[in-house]
Amino acid sequence: MTDTAPAAANRADAIREAPAKPATKPARPFFSSGPCAKPPGWHADGLATGSLGRSHRSKLGKSRIVHAMDVTRRILKLPATHRLGIVPGSDTGAVEMALWSMLGARPATMMAWESFGEGWVTDVVKQLKIDAKVVKSGYGELPDLAATDWSTDLVFTWNGTTSGVRVPNGDWIPDDRQGLSICDATSGVFAADLPWDKLDVVTFSWQKVLGGEGAHGVLILGPRAVERLESYVPAWPLPKIFRMTKGGKLIEGIFKGETINTPSMLAVEDVIWSLEWALGQGGLYGLIDRADANAAALDAWVQATDWIEHLAVDPATRSNTSVCLKFAPYVVEGLDEEAQLALVKKIAALLEAEDAAYDVAGYRDAPPGLRIWCGATVDTADIEALGPWLDWAFHTARA
Incomplete structure (x- = not known):
């Protein structure tokens, strides 16, 4: 057996075994790329x-x-x-x-x-x-x-x-x-x-x-x-x-x-x-800072997770709002596009059923994967809370 074979086997085991359901949910599970989340504190009566x-x-x-x-x-x-x-x-x-x-x-x-x-x-x-x-x-x-x-x-x-x-x-x-x-x-x-x-x-x-x-x-x-x-x-x-x-x-x-x-x-x-x-967030640069912080928090989770990758190849050209993700090569090995789309749909359905995240499936014409809105109206704490739920949903869907 080659040196890479045990690692591949471990990854396969990890896919089959779903982690425990996270204890903390995003306070506002709105991650749609349009219409996007309302700003924090928004209410119709306001x-x-x-x-x-x-x-x-x-x-x-x-x-x-x-x-x-x-x-x-x-x-x-x-x-x-x-x-x-x-x-x-x-x-x-x-x-x-x-x-x-x-x-x-x-x-x-x-x-x-x-x-x-x-x-x-x-x-x-x-x-x-x-x-x-x-x-x-x-x-x-x-x-x-x-x-x-x-x-x-x-x-x-x-x-x-x-x-x-x-x-x-x-x-x-x-x-x-x-x-x-x-x-x-x-x-x-x-x-x-x-x-x-x-x-x-x-x-x-x-x-x-x-x-x-x-x-x-x-x-x-x-x-x-x-x-x-x-x-x-x-x-x-x-x-x-x-x-x-x-x-x-x-x-x-x-x-x-x-x-x-x-x-x-x-x-x-x-x-x-x-x-x-x-304006209360500091105007343009305050909004940019919020989006950058959200994108950085999501990127930290991506870097620590072996089953997902950025769709954007070059970090210098990655969006800080509509962050698109694709499955790692070992995940999709042997899966045709229909099966990959079914996996995406199941992940999104699991998250929505738990009120942990809404509307995170990638766009229908894009490669199968996830899309997480990181714009300024999203709170960084919710991005940080989202990561474990994505992990749980992926492994549950694959189980």
């Missing part, structure tokens, strides 16, 4: 309700929308050169507004390393029928950012929600770029210090790092994006909810609280609560 039942165009309604926009700008340290608007359709709606309104003026490059990036490729190539260059890499890796052709418009995700891989910084985006940088940053905004001078279009939704409600997106436009909108008319018709110009000029009202369609004032009040909570 929301302001004066704007409910009022028109979003009323003085009160509009003032609450503008307040949400102003606090967002303050926390994100958004420069005065960039416009911010609340738009329909969550992050997807915000991305689609940018793609349909701005692409086609020059060649495009689409970068994808997870399922949402793949979705934007489909929309641009198959729906808009733009002959774009498509640059892809597998789950867990980034493509070669340095090889990007900046004579083209570039569409990319800052933080791949379904792969747990994020770009490390904005150094690869040149100041003298000819094309636009269009960034889906929905799992990165409020968890990273974004280089606004490098980003012409940024989109996100409230349901991610802020723990807000779904259905509303945020669209941020830099000066170069506004210039594109005012100088270019796409060859295809634009639905009303995508239109940002009138008579060749930007509709400024969109970025002054005059939303394209009727927003949920309850969702607006909910995100105001989260934004004001964020």
